[in-house]
Amino acid sequence: MEDTGGLDLIRMTPNWPARDTMNAAWRASVIGYIRAEAQPADKFGHQPRLYTLAAKLGEGTPFDDDILFAAAWMHDLGVFLGHRPQDPAELARWDHVPYTIARSRELLPGWGFPAEKLDGVAEAIRTHQPHDEPVTIEAVLLRDADILEQLVPLEPCAPW
Amino acid sequence: MFDYGRPRELHIEKSLEATRLVTRAGKIAPRVLDDRTLLIDVEYFRVERIPVNVSRASASLSDKDRPEPGLAYLFAAAGTARITGPDFEPVDLPTRGMVAVPAASPPSRWRTRAAWT
Numbered sequence: 001m002e003d004t005g006g007l008d009l010i011r012m013t014p015n016w017p018a019r020d021t022m023n024a025a026w027r028a029s030v031i032g033y034i035r036a037e038a039q040p041a042d043k044f045g046h047q048p049r050l051y052t053l054a055a056k057l058g059e060g061t062p063f064d065d066d067i068l069f070a071a072a073w074m075h076d077l078g079v080f081l082g083h084r085p086q087d088p089a090e091l092a093r094w095d096h097v098p099y100t101i102a103r104s105r106e107l108l109p110g111w112g113f114p115a116e117k118l119d120g121v122a123e124a125i126r127t128h129q130p131h132d133e134p135v136t137i138e139a140v141l142l143r144d145a146d147i148l149e150q151l152v153p154l155e156p157c158a159p160w
Numbered sequence: 161m162f163d164y165g166r167p168r169e170l171h172i173e174k175s176l177e178a179t180r181l182v183t184r185a186g187k188i189a190p191r192v193l194d195d196r197t198l199l200i201d202v203e204y205f206r207v208e209r210i211p212v213n214v215s216r217a218s219a220s221l222s223d224k225d226r227p228e229p230g231l232a233y234l235f236a237a238a239g240t241a242r243i244t245g246p247d248f249e250p251v252d253l254p255t256r257g258m259v260a261v262p263a264a265s266p267p268s269r270w271r272t273r274a275a276w277t
Contacts, residue, residue, distance in 0.1 A: 007212040007239035007272040011221075013232045014205050 029111035030073045039081040046149060047073045054145035058137070067117050067138045071124035074104045075142065101125050196221065212241070215271045218261075232261045234270075242271045
């Protein structure tokens with residue numbers, strides 16, 4: 001095509017879901033923290049898959065996406081190196097859940113997470129394991145998605 | 161359903177159950193706006209045709225429904241462009257060339273060949 005001086009540009013852009021700035025900021029902080037703390041390195045990857053899967057399971061239900069996101073990303077904090085005990089005997093007795101809840105309550109508000117939703121996050125983390133009996137909708141989604149994650153651990157998901 | 165002659169069971173009924181019989185496939189008419197033409201704007205992506213006479217600032221095309229800048233690809237369907245900005249070296253975009261504009265890019269100005277030669 002001859003260049004006559006005019007210009008026709010075609011612009012292509014992905015349509016990301018609209019997010020408000022504050023919301024995006026605390027979520028980015030959660031992701032950044034877990035990305036750094038998830039040690040050994042293979043501990044990272046489960047969290048984004050888990051959140052994506054749990055949200056998918058919850059489609060059509062009135063779950064709170066902030067609670068689900070925070071709980072899914074934080075729920076295993078207490079199993080990471082640097083967070084769990086190093087001593088084998090202590091580790092054998094270690095219950096990572098209370099530790100994870102306590103640290104989540106400390107960390108999330110500092111990143112701008114809505115304080116009124118902290119109880120929801122704590123409750124979802126409290127009952128996220130297969131033997132638990134979750135009560136809230138976010139907790140049910142988290143537990144069920146976590147079980148599915150263990151069945152299909154390498155399911156692909158959107159990049160983070 | 162066809163399995164290249166292999167003796168595996170074909171799940172035809174289940175396949176039909178999972179088949180979406182009505183889709184949104186088909187031609188979509190472009191939407192002409194004041195400053196550009198929206199060729200398509202769907203759930204996952206948007207494609208616009210942006211005419212540039214002499215020079216145009218990227219900021220003039222910001223979208224109210226997109227407060228956060230995002231990744232964009234610019235394709236020169238006709239003409240050649242020079243992309244300039246205060247914080248980077250000029251980037252030339254040849255006819256039918258394409259550039260990726262990262263979300264973190266500073267505002268830029270797109271100029272036609274006539275505007276910089």
